[in-house]
Amino acid sequence: MVKIYIDPGHGGTDSGALGNGLKEKDVTLAIATRVRNMLVNEYSNATVRMSRTGDQTVSLTQRTTDANAWGAAFYMSIHINAGGGNGYEDYIHSNLSDSSTTAQVRNTIHAEISKLIEMPNRGKKKADFHVLRETNMQAMLTENGFIDFASNAAKMKSSDWLDKVARGHVNGLEKAIGLKKNSTPPPSGSTLYRVVTGSFSTRNNADQRVAELKAKGFDSFIDIFTQSGVTYYRVITGSFKDKANADEQVNDLKKAGFDAFIIVV
Ligand SMILES: [Zn+2]
Known part of the structure; x- marks a missing residue:
């Protein structure tokens, strides 16, 4: 102080x-x-x-x-x-x-x-x-x-x-x-809703999912993250500012036979 x-x-x-x-x-x-x-x-x-x-x-x-x-x-x-x-x-x-x-x-x-x-x-x-x-x-x-x-x-x-x-x-x-302002909450609109279509412990399985998605018209990419020392390969099929758009993507994926869920980042 x-x-x-x-x-x-x-x-x-x-x-x-x-x-x-x-x-x-x-x-x-x-x-x-x-x-x-x-x-x-x-x-x-x-x-x-x-x-x-x-x-x-x-x-x-x-x-x-x-x-x-x-x-x-x-x-x-x-x-x-x-x-x-x-x-x-x-x-x-x-x-x-x-x-x-x-x-x-x-x-x-x-x-x-x-x-x-x-x-x-x-x-x-x-x-x-x-x-x-x-x-x-x-x-x-x-x-x-x-x-x-x-x-x-x-x-x-x-x-x-x-x-x-x-x-x-x-x-x-x-x-x-050198006074520091009280921390302020991040401005609204900075939240992203990411649609995850599979989380894998090996890169090969994640690559395979990307190929399956591609075959049905979904673009995706692999996001690598580590939790408690374990590495996961998450297949992401979109990042949305509006949750409604993320929900719609999840529905489209389910209709095409893929399990999907939303994470907030
Ligand atoms: Zn005086």
Whole structure:
């Protein structure tokens, strides 16, 4: 399992930035909760811990101590910007080189968030933030738009936009740190119904059956398979996507004097 620590910025008595009727602490929690739900519901190898799941006051030291004690593989801190700008940017710690693993992981996540956030891209940045400096694992911090910029704030009030931003974080994490989607059932239409007209332990007998079928107008081929160490030669007279067509072939074969049955592959 890959341990991912999700840190919604601020909370409780610390509202974070304010603007356009919004509090940063509420927007960060809305995004972080969506990120957690997507990771937990859609991936087989992601396990998530959050610095807060409601409107609690949690200090920066409590957050990084908790993530370090848990042994997180990745720390994702989610924030909203303020101060008169417009758009998205993200941060890794100032001491990290551009060729570091964390920088490469950030590049991937930055690209995926930028695709979906519907805001100008303000670039990939570095800073000496507490959560980037005091964490023992790879860490990044996202600033998802400016709460005091009207058009950015308008998006923050849209559930669709919150979903998209969360999806950007999740898509980035999937690509960057090797998350695996839950296995999905094979698409319908991939099932084949094969008509078997004899299963033999020797090739000669199977060849003889092919010749008999040919004499009565049925094309066939031999499928070799091994079960419990024994090899069988199965004579196949057709593979069908529709079971009805396979049934019809079985009937035709029986009328011509051949025993036949269907296997599903
Ligand atoms: Zn913040």
